[in-house]
Amino acid sequence: MKDLKLAGLASEKGTSAIEVNGVAIGGKEIILMGGPCAVESSNQMSKSAETVKKAGGKILRGGVFKPRTSPYSFQGLGQEGLNYLVQAAKEQDLLCVTEVIDTLSLDLVADKVDIIQIGARNMQNFELLKLLGKINKPIILKRGLSATIEEWLLAAEYIMAAGNPQVILCERGIRTYEPSTRNTLDLSAIGVAKELSHLPVIVDPSHAAGRRDLISSLSKAAIAAGADGLLIEMHPNPAEATSDGPQSLYPEQFVQLAAELGVVAKSVKRVFECGGQGDKETLESLRTQIDGIDQAIIESLAARMKIVRKVGDQKRLDRVKDTNREKEIIQRLVNLATELQLSPELVKKVYPVIFEFGVQSQIKSKLASDKELELAIYPMGSK
Numbered sequence: 001m002k003d004l005k006l007a008g009l010a011s012e013k014g015t016s017a018i019e020v021n022g023v024a025i026g027g028k029e030i031i032l033m034g035g036p037c038a039v040e041s042s043n044q045m046s047k048s049a050e051t052v053k054k055a056g057g058k059i060l061r062g063g064v065f066k067p068r069t070s071p072y073s074f075q076g077l078g079q080e081g082l083n084y085l086v087q088a089a090k091e092q093d094l095l096c097v098t099e100v101i102d103t104l105s106l107d108l109v110a111d112k113v114d115i116i117q118i119g120a121r122n123m124q125n126f127e128l129l130k131l132l133g134k135i136n137k138p139i140i141l142k143r144g145l146s147a148t149i150e151e152w153l154l155a156a157e158y159i160m161a162a163g164n165p166q167v168i169l170c171e172r173g174i175r176t177y178e179p180s181t182r183n184t185l186d187l188s189a190i191g192v193a194k195e196l197s198h199l200p201v202i203v204d205p206s207h208a209a210g211r212r213d214l215i216s217s218l219s220k221a222a223i224a225a226g227a228d229g230l231l232i233e234m235h236p237n238p239a240e241a242t243s244d245g246p247q248s249l250y251p252e253q254f255v256q257l258a259a260e261l262g263v264v265a266k267s268v269k270r271v272f273e274c275g276g277q278g279d280k281e282t283l284e285s286l287r288t289q290i291d292g293i294d295q296a297i298i299e300s301l302a303a304r305m306k307i308v309r310k311v312g313d314q315k316r317l318d319r320v321k322d323t324n325r326e327k328e329i330i331q332r333l334v335n336l337a338t339e340l341q342l343s344p345e346l347v348k349k350v351y352p353v354i355f356e357f358g359v360q361s362q363i364k365s366k367l368a369s370d371k372e373l374e375l376a377i378y379p380m381g382s383k
């Protein structure tokens, strides 16, 4: 790629770290960045910043200008949101990053944030890229929705050729034919970009997956594949988020993930320290881990219940309870519990309760659908 005159330089020497206010991106340390998709309130940002700090993150994210697919979706709080982002980062001694979409937004944020983000939709907005060349701030350049690695690196070259060498590449998933995730995380792009260029590469698993259950494993895979950092969406209350709630981690999950990153980083000769406390297990960090596990238990139970209701639709009302199947399940789980050094008594106590709730909900939904059927056959008053 002969046109990568600057982005491609010295790749044989490895990654050139980008220093920004005491944080080096592309050095030995894995840099964690997190926060909500969109800035919504001062309280939301303070809580997010607290969580990022607790997790050992260095950079707070939050969009104040949102390039949304639909013109009717929330477009961001603009200047007001920028103040919340900057203030929250300051409270926790974090750096902050936000996306710009045009000249106006660039002028507004350039002196206020530590890093500027160019979103996937603007990766080939060449006039904007040229303007970023005149700024003395690192730029996180997201890979375009359907951009090849070459196009992505040439976009970086635009910024560098215009005078700003501080470009951080961000793989955020590309559009493929696979509909079960929002995009497809291109893990090999990390290695390819690093082979062709000396720029740091970070990964955003949130926009790649579009669903929070995959974020933890994708983050670990990204670090194992050579990423220099992670940019992850997290919201104090994802159910209320104005954008990207389903892919945003709960704060407990974000901290839990951070607690698990150190060992992955170490396995590829990198470092990551959760909450700046290394592997030290404080009462607080242990409780945070428990909160994350409890969250996962309830999410799993809710998913189980949904399937149980579907099973109910396929059974006759007098066959809803299946004692033999219940016995089989308990036996299997008792064996598993013993293997995992968990008391089998716990399984024997908890599972009958879970079964009972399942049976009740199947009966309820069957009676409701019988009622509907009866009403369809004999409309009100016709019987």
Ligand code: PEP
Pocket: 037, 063, 067, 118, 119, 120, 121, 142, 172, 204, 207
């Ligand atoms: C974002 O980071 O909130 C965002 C809009 O990401 P992308 O540009 O990767 O879609």
Ligand code: MN
Pocket: 037, 038, 207, 233, 243, 244
């Ligand atoms: Mn988002």
